[in-house]
Amino acid sequence: MTAEQSATPDEAGQGASLAIDLNLETYSLTIPGPDGTIWLKVLLGKIHCVDQVIWYNSFDGPDLTWTCSENDCSDCIEDPLFCHSHTLTVSYEQAVSDLPPVAGCKYGDAVKLVSVSRDIIMTREIVIIGKQEDDCTKMNSTWSKVVTVPVLPVIHGTTLTLNCDTDYTNNGGNTATCLYGQVVSTNQDPYCREMRRKLVGETTPSSVEHSCTVDRDETKNGPENAVDLNYVSRSYTGPDSDGTSWFQATLDKVHCVDFVIIFDTEEFARTWRCSEKDCSVCGGDKCNDYTLTVSIQGQILSDLPLVSDCVNGNTVKLEKTNIGQFYLFEIAIIVKIGVTF
Ligand SMILES: [Ca+2]
Numbered sequence: 001m002t003a004e005q006s007a008t009p010d011e012a013g014q015g016a017s018l019a020i021d022l023n024l025e026t027y028s029l030t031i032p033g034p035d036g037t038i039w040l041k042v043l044l045g046k047i048h049c050v051d052q053v054i055w056y057n058s059f060d061g062p063d064l065t066w067t068c069s070e071n072d073c074s075d076c077i078e079d080p081l082f083c084h085s086h087t088l089t090v091s092y093e094q095a096v097s098d099l100p101p102v103a104g105c106k107y108g109d110a111v112k113l114v115s116v117s118r119d120i121i122m123t124r125e126i127v128i129i130g131k132q133e134d135d136c137t138k139m140n141s142t143w144s145k146v147v148t149v150p151v152l153p154v155i156h157g158t159t160l161t162l163n164c165d166t167d168y169t170n171n172g173g174n175t176a177t178c179l180y181g182q183v184v185s186t187n188q189d190p191y192c193r194e195m196r197r198k199l200v201g202e203t204t205p206s207s208v209e210h211s212c213t214v215d216r217d218e219t220k221n222g223p224e225n226a227v228d229l230n231y232v233s234r235s236y237t238g239p240d241s242d243g244t245s246w247f248q249a250t251l252d253k254v255h256c257v258d259f260v261i262i263f264d265t266e267e268f269a270r271t272w273r274c275s276e277k278d279c280s281v282c283g284g285d286k287c288n289d290y291t292l293t294v295s296i297q298g299q300i301l302s303d304l305p306l307v308s309d310c311v312n313g314n315t316v317k318l319e320k321t322n323i324g325q326f327y328l329f330e331i332a333i334i335v336k337i338g339v340t341f
Contacts, residue, residue, distance in 0.1 A: 001128075005040045005121075006033030016040060019123040024059055030121040038115040040123055043093060048130035049105035049180055050090045055113065056125040057082070068106040085117040100177060100184035105131040133157075134181030143183075145192035146170075154178045164192035171232040195229040196266070201258060201334045205249035205316075211240035214325055223247060226328040231266045234329040245320040247328050250297070255335035256310035257294045262318065263330035274311045289326075293317050310336045 003016035005028060014029035020042060030040050050068050057063040066088045067075040073090050076083035090108035099107050111128050115121045133156040139146055145168045148154075149161040158178040162185070164170045172191030176183050198204075208223040214236040215221060221236035226247065239245045259273045270284030272292040279292050294313035306312075316333055320326050 001045055002043045003028070003040065003126075004043070005030040006038050007031050019126050022125070024056060024061075024124045027122055027124045030115070030123070031119070038119070038121055040113045040121055040126065042111045042126060042128060044109045044111070044128065044130075047092070047094075047096055047099070047107055047109050048128075049102050049107050050111065050128060051105045051131045052129040053088055053090075053111055053113075054127040054129070055086075055123065056127075057122055058124065061124070062127075068104070070101040070103060070106060073106050073111075085115060086121075087114045087116055088112070089114075100179060100186055102131065102180050102182060102184060105180065131180040136178035136181055136183050138183075140176075140183045140185075140189075143190055143192075145194075146190045148176070148183065152183070156180065159186075162190040164190070167195050168192040169195055169228075169230045169232070171230070191232075193230065193232050196231055196263070196330055196332075198229070199261075199332055199334055201337045202332050203251055203255055203335050205333065206252045207250045208235075208248065209250075210235055210237035210247040210328075211245050212238045214238050226331050229330070231263065231329055234327045236325065236327050238325040239323060243323060245324060245326055246317055247326075247331070248315060248317045249331060249333060251314045251316070251333070251335075254296060254312055254314045256307045256312050257316065258310045258334045258336050260292055260294075260316060260318075260334070261330075261332040262290075262328060263332070264327065265329060274309065276306055276308050276311065279311055289321055291319050291321060293319075307336060 003020050005016040008014045008029050016028045018026040019028040030038055032038050053066045054062045055064040064078045064082050066073045073088050089112050090106045091110050092108055093110045135153045135155050137153040145165040147163050156178055160176040162174045162176055170190050170192055173185045173188035175186045177186055205227055208227055210223045213221050223235045225233040226235040237245055257274055259271055261269050261271045263269045268285055270282055270287055272279045273281045279294050294311040295315050296313050297315040
């Protein structure tokens with residue numbers, strides 16, 4: 001830690017270093033510099049998160065105390081008159097990449113005291129309190145079902161990968177840092193969402209496709225997002241060259257399809273129930289916007305036994321009845337249990 005000031009009448013007897021020598025007998029005396037400003041600056045040597053700055057002008061101080069938020073250190077107490085005649089800032093001398101904010105302290109490597117209405121600054125001591133570089137022992141309390149790699153506790157400065165508990169998927173940020181005892185996200189907060197539970201009789205398609213991935217963004221809008229058991233991810237498809245928009249699931253083999261549920265969200269779904277003829281009986285939201293067909297594709301099978309209330313097929317196709325794009329958050333295909341071909 002070193003100190004500088006705008007100017008002093010006596011470098012040896014009243015230099016800036018005397019403001020940080022832990023001795024109240026000695027003091028620095030700051031007078032206007034060449035540009036007329038009056039300032040005392042303490043260089044910390046590395047980035048700290050500054051919690052408080054305490055200034056001793058007299059033996060029976062502290063005379064002023066500034067308390068920092070994550071934005072500034074303008075909260076000044078002790079002597080209101082003195083507070084108004086000085087400003088205190090914490091800033092960076094060295095270039096630094098964005099640090100995630102920590103509550104109740106201001107990052108910086110330089111602390112600058114400026115006199116705004118007095119001719120001199122006399123400093124017996126200036127004390128800079130940095131936030132304690134504690135280990136991180138517990139998760140950020142606003143995060144639910146998040147687990148870290150490495151597991152907590154970790155020391156200050158550790159970079160963490162954020163995952164979710166079993167049966168949950170992370171739809172938010174996936175990195176964090178242990179800063180001053182807090183786990184702080186470095187991009188965005190994680191968001192662990194419980195995965196959709198498979199229903200009794202639900203069969204997982206062996207492949208899925210749709211007419212045209214919007215923006216050609218397979219990660220964000222691809223058809224696999226409709227069968228990943230995640231209510232947040234979704235497929236998003238537009239019309240193909242024929243002008244129709246559709247989503248198709250191919251099953252591992254021919255099943256007798258009982259019903260199909262389309263989830264727009266966890267709460268909003270529509271269900272197509274099958275008779276032995278078709279799966280046209282729809283209940284729920286926006287039924288008129290879609291048709292659902294179950295068919296046998298790619299193989300000729302004759303004499304399949306007819307089972308009541310289900311349709312034999314290895315392909316489930318959802319088509320939009322009018323032109324346009326559509327989302328599909330999840331599709332669940334439920335087949336008759338115990339019916340095999
Ligand atoms: Ca999904």
